[in-house]
Amino acid sequence: MSNTTFDWIASLIKAVIIFVVLLQLVPVLIWLERKVVARMQQRIGPNRVGPFGLLQPLADAVKLMAKENIIPTGVDKLVYYLAPVISIVPALAAFAVVPFGEPIHVAGRVVYLQVAHVNIGILYVLALSSLAVYGITLAGWSSNNKYSLLGGLRASAQMISYEIPVGLTVVAVVLLAGSLDLLDIVNQQVKQGIWNIGPQFIGFLLFVVASNAELNRAPFDMAEAESELVAGFHTEYTGFRFAMFFMGEYVNMVTTSALATVMYLGGWHGFGPDVWYLNLIWFILKIFAFIIFYMWVRASWPRIRYDQLMGFGWKVMIPAALLNLAATAVVIVVAKERATLWLTAVNIALFVVFLAVLRLVNSRQLEQHRQVVPQPDAVRG
């Protein structure tokens, strides 16, 4: 068997495994999200179908597939059919470059534990996530519905805006690693002795917030804000086409979590012996930690207003990400070998200052509020 044939077969097997696992994760995540959010809101969540409601997603899937497909009048048929496909394909394809383990040796050949080992992996993920917005925008436009269109327009403006801070925080990580290869980024974190969440803590926070907005998840789910836009871009979608939007959203969530794990949390490295199956477990644990965090955010925060969202993106996120990038570059050039140490110290100091300022502002606002609205004696105690 020649080397090329071997590579082809290995890639094919890996691609099929990733594809199946990602798609099978979707029902699991939907169940998990419903359960987690329910617990946080003092409800029980799905509990009728199967033990702990575990079969609920299966029932939902059957329901969605058996549903009548309604196509509203006046839709642009081609684009209307295409939009759900466009929203799920980039989500699945983006995972192709995410490494989930050290390269292993099989029969004297190196097998990378990622579908494709490309030396510009991180740019590939960014490029595909910039394609993800097409699905939502085209769905909103083709549905021939004002609410859908508004949702689509909102989503595109929001995702274009929040792509910039995501890109800028990624560039800061790339500066630290000196490579666009996701494998190198992981290895560099091990070499520098501390995961990038240390020297890039501010960047990590910015990335988490911006990626949440790019995923269109609450509190940034302006595209489907049901209190304003019925259901936003997917108002006119029924049955399996609606399910495809859902799948795209959840697969995107997994991919973003995996990217955050690789960039900031040392990828598959953890405590204990360095064997590939333990590494895989670490990697999955970290991804799920991120996903649960996103669910937690969704359960805790109300949806913010659209103008607040855009103002926050352009006036806070982008300047902060730019400053973070500039500071990182300067420290790397000036401090050279000790850059990691300095960056970690500065980041933690800045974060503490930030928390202190936030607390001060909050308490002052609370004070003003108390002066304006006199509290009844019973409450004051």
Next chain:
Amino acid sequence: MTWIPFVLIAAVAVFFALYLVLSKNAVHGALSLVLVLVSLAIFFLLLGAEFIFIVQVAVYAGAIMVLFLFVMMLLNVGGAEGPLRENPSWQLAAAIVLGCVLLFEAALHIARAGEGVRHFPQAIAADFGSPERIGQLLFSSYLLPFEITSLVLLAAMIGAVVLALRRFP
């Protein structure tokens, strides 16, 4: 056998380029422009320039998104209405003449560089088209054009801000 993917992608690119010109629907046109640019990006991939492939996809995809927004917000939202009917007759003549000039130019170049194309250098440097090489070129040989481009972009950005801030009566 390397010509098979080339011909396939080229056919896709030409088809959607024609569709872009002939389509009466602005959104369909923008969508086919995306496909044209993605197939051009795949040419870069076939040439071994992965970095340029990704940049082409990321940059042009983002730019066309703005085009889409223009179509939806400024032109008629329905988009399916008839074409914009204002083609002066000289436009057709000018298009034909300019197209012929462009074709002639391309033919001339291919005829002159034909030898070079056929004897494609077998050994391409391993780091051809890599981000490192492009970065070094941008900040050495092409520093002046690079800086001028960034100045032009800055001017455009300031212009946009000024236009947006103007108070209309």
